[in-house]
Amino acid sequence: MRDHIVVLTGAGMSAESGLKTFRDNGGLWENHDVYDVATPEAFQRNPELVLRFYNERRSQLESAQPNAAHKALANLEKDYRITIVTQNVDDLHERAGSTHVVHLHGQLKQARSSKLEHAIYDIGYGKIEMGDLCEHGSQLRPNIVWFGEAVPMIETAAEAVATADHVLIVGTSLQVYPAAGLVDFVESHVPITVIDPGEANVSRARVIRKGASEGVLEWVRLLGDG
Structure with a gap:
């Protein structure tokens, strides 16, 4: 599997x-x-x-066009089961080719x-x-999903996180709830990687201090080497 x-x-x-x-x-x-x-x-x-x-x-x-990070994540579907949980309301993940995208905050289109x-x-x-x-x-x-409104997809996202073998966090400080609470559903043995040029707020995570595209490409290489 x-x-x-x-x-x-x-x-x-x-x-x-x-x-x-x-x-x-x-x-x-x-x-x-x-x-x-x-x-x-x-x-x-x-x-x-x-x-x-x-x-x-x-x-x-x-x-707007999908960037290298969007495309690299979509390309991983060849070898892995990928679930994208995004706080973004755009369709760039889908346009890059990702087929399983959970939009926490709704969709602009x-x-x-x-x-x-x-x-x-x-x-x-x-x-x-x-x-x-x-x-x-x-x-x-x-x-x-505006400020003060319920997040209908949060349970779907939590179920996905709870079954993950790897968790990758890209371009979010995870400071806004309920999305910030998703890391609490990650099993203790599951590796977490944060790609962010700034400070990471996730304990026990490996941090790649780079922007999204550069960081995702590096992480994909490390995944292949692992």
Whole structure:
């Protein structure tokens, strides 16, 4: 049976593809305070601003490309069972070729009903406008898990981590819960590697102090040598 590798990815993974994240700049995301664009209260207060913000992110994503780290992880599926658990809302893992991706914080290319969480629609890189309604008559919103909302896929992610033979953490400081708690589900004998040019906050982890692409390529080489 092939080893199961679970990869936890965050903002640093997509940053090398040119996608900015709010943690780069003191709580700002593309010059917007995250509490103005990434909370249910923000959507209630100014839905036009929130929709415009995510429409711009979707347009930006359309021109972004998977980087070497995305491609290297996708390529591992030839020899290993790979589960990607990502905090990113882009589709770069899928476009690189990864086939089992768990999106903790939702997906930018989806809309959902503002009243019914299960009414989800694929919209590609198109826009969501005021007046765009689900079939039940409520305004559509981005299918993004905003601050203060439940994370529907966290149990799926925890189950994957609990069955891992290797855990790789790339581009995330794992400071935001519930994602930060996923490492608690890793079996004690399972090796954990963190790829981050800064400080790692995961105990007992081997740390590769490099950016996502350089670090993932090094880790893949070490995996092959092991």
